[in-house]
Amino acid sequence: MSTLDLRQPESPAVPILHPGDAGWDASRQVFNLLVDQQPTAIACPGDEREVAAAIGYARRRGLRVTAQSTGHNAGPLGALDGTLLLNTSRLTDLSIDPAGHRVRVGAGLKWEHVVPRLSELGLAALHGSSPDVGIVGYTLGGGVSWLARRHGLQCNAVQALEVVTADGELVRTDSSCEPELFWALRGGGGSFGVVTAVEFAVQPVEELYAGALFFPAGRASEVLHTWHGLLPCLPDELMTWTALMNFPPEEAIPAPLRGRAFTVVTGAFLGKAAVGRDLLRDLVALGPEIDTFATVPPVGLSELAMDPPLPLPYRTGHQLVGALPPKAIDEFVAAVDMRPGAPLAIAQLRHMGGALGRPPSGAGAVATLPGELCVLGVGVVTDEASSRAVDAALEGVTASLADHRVGYYANFVEEPADARQFFDESTWARLRRVKRAYDPTDLIRGNHPIPAGRGK
Ligand SMILES: Cc1cc2nc3c(=O)[nH]c(=O)nc-3n(C[C@H](O)[C@H](O)[C@H](O)COP(=O)(O)OP(=O)(O)OC[C@H]3O[C@@H](n4cnc5c(N)ncnc54)[C@H](O)[C@@H]3O)c2cc1C
Numbered sequence: 377m378s379t380l381d382l383r384q385p386e387s388p389a390v391p392i393l394h395p396g397d398a399g400w401d402a403s404r405q406v407f408n409l410l411v412d413q414q415p416t417a418i419a420c421p422g423d424e425r426e427v428a429a430a431i432g433y434a435r436r437r438g439l440r441v442t443a444q445s446t447g448h449n450a451g452p453l454g455a456l457d458g459t460l461l462l463n464t465s466r467l468t469d470l471s472i473d474p475a476g477h478r479v480r481v482g483a484g485l486k487w488e489h490v491v492p493r494l495s496e497l498g499l500a501a502l503h504g505s506s507p508d509v510g511i512v513g514y515t516l517g518g519g520v521s522w523l524a525r526r527h528g529l530q531c532n533a534v535q536a537l538e539v540v541t542a543d544g545e546l547v548r549t550d551s552s553c554e555p556e557l558f559w560a561l562r563g564g565g566g567s568f569g570v571v572t573a574v575e576f577a578v579q580p581v582e583e584l585y586a587g588a589l590f591f592p593a594g595r596a597s598e599v600l601h602t603w604h605g606l607l608p609c610l611p612d613e614l615m616t617w618t619a620l621m622n623f624p625p626e627e628a629i630p631a632p633l634r635g636r637a638f639t640v641v642t643g644a645f646l647g648k649a650a651v652g653r654d655l656l657r658d659l660v661a662l663g664p665e666i667d668t669f670a671t672v673p674p675v676g677l678s679e680l681a682m683d684p685p686l687p688l689p690y691r692t693g694h695q696l697v698g699a700l701p702p703k704a705i706d707e708f709v710a711a712v713d714m715r716p717g718a719p720l721a722i723a724q725l726r727h728m729g730g731a732l733g734r735p736p737s738g739a740g741a742v743a744t745l746p747g748e749l750c751v752l753g754v755g756v757v758t759d760e761a762s763s764r765a766v767d768a769a770l771e772g773v774t775a776s777l778a779d780h781r782v783g784y785y786a787n788f789v790e791e792p793a794d795a796r797q798f799f800d801e802s803t804w805a806r807l808r809r810v811k812r813a814y815d816p817t818d819l820i821r822g823n824h825p826i827p828a829g830r831g832k
């Protein structure tokens with residue numbers, strides 16, 4: 377039996393909050409403090425029956441439903457008027473099958489709840505740069521991890537999803553049960569139902585060598601050119617990012633970094649330290665000021681990127697670009713202002729490619745991501761002046777590599793966008809057919825919405 381009818385009569389047994397209720401502000405808190413969600417109501421279900429009750433509640437009142445765990449990608453949703461926000465944070469089931477290299481997590485869990493447990497078992501998940509990100513939202517949008525060049529996207533590590541559909545049925549979907557829904561959810565985002573749990577494969581890790589090389593920001597050109605020259609020779613087992621990073625003068629920042637700007641090469645290598653060191657030798661030969669590379673357990677990847685742990689007000693921009701000529705590196709470096717107090721906290725190039733460019737068999741809606749590099753910028757916005765400065769700086773970084781753009785990655789888009797840009801034409805048409813089959817009245821609202829297709 378793969379489906380269960382969870383439709384409830386009137387009087388839902390799910391806690392529903394309204395503006396002013398205790399817990400209202402905490403339940404609508406998102407990661408980007410520039411986003412102020414004001415939904416009509418908030419449901420905080422504790423299990424799949426309560427999820428179905430919340431969906432029924434919304435339907436009867438003419439509200440739409442949007443599911444959210446951490447709000448790391450809340451920007452595209454806007455204010456949420458006429459919408460029931462379904463906060464999944466109480467869905468916290470976790471079971472690990474160490475021998476089968478398989479995990480089942482409730483939709484409220486973040487990577488930080490799972491990665492340390494897996495690490496103790498010598499297992500690694502395909503999580504991203506921040507342990508604070510929600511597993512389900514990350515997974516539905518694709519999921520680019522430190523191990524992505526070797527193991528591909530997290531969405532394609534998924535083995536099953538438990539979903540309450542717009543008409544209140546609980547469906548456990550996998551490659552043989554409701555396969556179109558299974559396909560669409562893996563990369564197509566949160567438009568097709570409310571996911572209550574996800575099962576996915578994790579990777580046994582024998583040796584992992586990871587860390588960061590910090591150079592003074594003024595050495596950006598030589599460091600980036602050296603890194604760029606290495607890329608064609610690097611194996612899929614190694615993922616590296618190079619970033620210009622401006623660390624704020626705050627107590628929470630380690631003293632050697634506090635208030636300074638650096639050019640940082642960060643990397644994770646699935647293999648022995650000596651081999652990893654050799655692959656990075658041209659960079660090491662440049663003489664970094666700080667070198668943190670070491671053999672680490674899988675949990676060592678959680679904080680590797682030094683992402684901010686707490687919500688903050690920011691704006692971000694990104695693009696996927698093809699292989700760059702050396703001149704483009706010069707243009708990128710010239711576009712990034714890294715003087716103290718400069719608008720961007722980070723301007724980053726992530727090495728993509730490898731398994732990210734090879735469709736795995738049985739892949740979901742996002743099988744691969746185009747391009748060799750992902751260019752990402754983030755700036756903190758505290759007032760009108762910083763808002764203008766950050767926007768201009770992001771535009772400058774984007775423009776410097778715009779000629780090489782090959783696409784966008786949905787999870788990195790934090791503003792309202794036409795979701796069509798994330799998919800090719802036939803994938804888009806197929807996603808719209810799935811939306812029509814499972815939610816023809818568009819009750820469920822994803823952050824990057826897929827509209828229902830017309831006809832069959
Ligand atoms: C600091 C930071 C670091 C990041 N690093 C990476 C990275 O390294 N790699 C990467 O790939 N991405 C990264 N991201 C992007 C991240 O993957 C997306 O923001 C992702 O959408 C976050 O998922 P969430 O559940 O935390 O956020 P949420 O805002 O809670 O969810 C995002 C969307 O997912 C859908 N959704 C969430 N839960 C459900 C559910 N239960 N059922 C149905 N739909 C649901 C909804 O459409 C929701 O709007 C990062 C983002 C930030 C802010």
